[in-house]
Amino acid sequence: MTSVSRAKWLTVVLLTATLVAALVSLMVGSVTIPPAQVLERCFAALKGQMSNDATDRILLSTRLPRIILAAAVGSALATAGLAAQTLFRNPLASPYIVGVSGGSAVGAVAAMLLMGKVAAITFAAVPVFSVLGGLTVTAIVFFLGRRGHNVGPGLLLAGIAIGALCSSVTAAALYLAGERLQILVFWLMGGLWRANWQEALLMAPVSAAGLVALIILAPAMNVALVGERSAQDLGVNIARLQKLLLVLIGVETAVAVSLTGVIGFVGLIVPHLLRLVVGADHRWLVPATALGGALLLIVADTLARTLAAPVEIPVGILTAVVGAPVFLWLLQRRGVRETL
Amino acid sequence: MTLRAENIIFSYRYGRLVLQGITLEIRPGTVTAMFGPNGSGKSTLLRCMNGTLEPQSGDVTVNGREIHSMSRQEIARQIAVVPQDSPADVPLTASEMVMLGRFAHWDIWGQEMPEDRTIVQESLARLNATALAERSFGCISGGERQRVVLARALAQQAPIMLFDEPNTHLDISHQIELYRLVRELADEGKAILMACHDIFVTPMFVDNAVLMHSGGIHAAGPAAAVLTPDNVEAVFGASIEISWQKDFSFSAIFT
Numbered sequence: 001m002t003s004v005s006r007a008k009w010l011t012v013v014l015l016t017a018t019l020v021a022a023l024v025s026l027m028v029g030s031v032t033i034p035p036a037q038v039l040e041r042c043f044a045a046l047k048g049q050m051s052n053d054a055t056d057r058i059l060l061s062t063r064l065p066r067i068i069l070a071a072a073v074g075s076a077l078a079t080a081g082l083a084a085q086t087l088f089r090n091p092l093a094s095p096y097i098v099g100v101s102g103g104s105a106v107g108a109v110a111a112m113l114l115m116g117k118v119a120a121i122t123f124a125a126v127p128v129f130s131v132l133g134g135l136t137v138t139a140i141v142f143f144l145g146r147r148g149h150n151v152g153p154g155l156l157l158a159g160i161a162i163g164a165l166c167s168s169v170t171a172a173a174l175y176l177a178g179e180r181l182q183i184l185v186f187w188l189m190g191g192l193w194r195a196n197w198q199e200a201l202l203m204a205p206v207s208a209a210g211l212v213a214l215i216i217l218a219p220a221m222n223v224a225l226v227g228e229r230s231a232q233d234l235g236v237n238i239a240r241l242q243k244l245l246l247v248l249i250g251v252e253t254a255v256a257v258s259l260t261g262v263i264g265f266v267g268l269i270v271p272h273l274l275r276l277v278v279g280a281d282h283r284w285l286v287p288a289t290a291l292g293g294a295l296l297l298i299v300a301d302t303l304a305r306t307l308a309a310p311v312e313i314p315v316g317i318l319t320a321v322v323g324a325p326v327f328l329w330l331l332q333r334r335g336v337r338e339t340l
Numbered sequence: 341m342t343l344r345a346e347n348i349i350f351s352y353r354y355g356r357l358v359l360q361g362i363t364l365e366i367r368p369g370t371v372t373a374m375f376g377p378n379g380s381g382k383s384t385l386l387r388c389m390n391g392t393l394e395p396q397s398g399d400v401t402v403n404g405r406e407i408h409s410m411s412r413q414e415i416a417r418q419i420a421v422v423p424q425d426s427p428a429d430v431p432l433t434a435s436e437m438v439m440l441g442r443f444a445h446w447d448i449w450g451q452e453m454p455e456d457r458t459i460v461q462e463s464l465a466r467l468n469a470t471a472l473a474e475r476s477f478g479c480i481s482g483g484e485r486q487r488v489v490l491a492r493a494l495a496q497q498a499p500i501m502l503f504d505e506p507n508t509h510l511d512i513s514h515q516i517e518l519y520r521l522v523r524e525l526a527d528e529g530k531a532i533l534m535a536c537h538d539i540f541v542t543p544m545f546v547d548n549a550v551l552m553h554s555g556g557i558h559a560a561g562p563a564a565a566v567l568t569p570d571n572v573e574a575v576f577g578a579s580i581e582i583s584w585q586k587d588f589s590f591s592a593i594f595t
Binding site for chain 2: 216218219220222223225226227229230232233234235236237238275279280281283
């Protein structure tokens, strides 16, 4: 099978699997709702006919926004990870590599510590502070990259240094947190338990915009695989591509982390996993990665809220538990050489 | 298409002057070979001439048009570069690699057309590399990689071609094959500038030679007039005797 027909086939499989996972996720939970009823209620809601009973509330106000948020965050983290791996030509790059998650965490922790002490700051301010923290770090890294004229290992190290600085600040905050320690730790672990329509409708357009941008940049990202100098010779404005990718990684990650905390593994592994299957052509890899990220996070989050119900397991633990074995299996089968 | 560099002065940041006022014109249908010891500024000049480095002063023009007023994509439609080295850790097949040469001709959606695939096949065939098409770029030999990169430059279909020591990874028979191809391309009307180290074989295939020394042009003109024992000794510090034959081949004896 040629890589193109394999990529087309895989895209269809991933899309179907994502829809099936979403359906199953709508069905399961504290109350199990049969699939026919799930579909019936969803189509009715689309036509504007809501019965507003308990089933509707569970399906449409609790589970559906959570699934949409999971899909949007999963897709944002996975595509941001792919962008980071291409930007740095480094297989270890993830959306967190440039320190964005660290900045978001510092913002969130700061807001949580200031809650009650400064009147204007309530729990609703946490995502706002968090996104500001993440974007501040993106801006710093962007500025460093601009001064250095290229995005090489120097920028990677700068990102790691900023990340380390942010972790120390977060650690200090945890140390000083007192009785708020538990909410801080829980937030940092990442999860989707706070999901509501507002969050879902904020994240979904950010993910969609990121996806469209990456689909447009995909041919240039393919050329960027051959290194900065040759990419320029082949017609890519590499400085502009690098800036666009950096901003894209920064914004997608900052918004995702502000809404769900730091969910690891999705951004690192999903792009690799799909590269093993569809190859390195970003025109296929970008949509496949977006679907793969959405699928992984829907599955992981469904497990997170059902496995030990009524207790929730932080979803970051499960993304690795679900993703790592699949990845290792593929790695064994196809060899490291092809991963990047 | 004529590529012209006028009075190029270039230095890297905080560095010494690498190019000290170079003027050079590459015309359609000719091969110009650029010789000079390591560090004489050959590669830097090539990078200035395709606009990836901006000189401190002087102009580079493509058919009279200032190169820095053109987008990277426009430049790549006019100038193809064959680099000295290509990273091997690229997760693409040889034909996908050659397809990258078509990027310069694509619109924003990057949709490849059937004609792109034909051009890729033809370019690979011209380099006798059709058999490599589906092989992974990282798993073929250095010489095979160089041929794939050359095919990629052909796929760009640019009227001007710049070669940076293209024979580095090639054995002698592939070197001759490369020179024949370069000659053929020039005869088809392309303007070619080639940086190379080999002052013994290359001159047989080129029209003009430029001998670079410490960022300046020591001598320029027909190869026989440029590669004289005096010039070679002055630039390379190697003492040789050269005797030119009628067919532009020559023998050289180290003394």
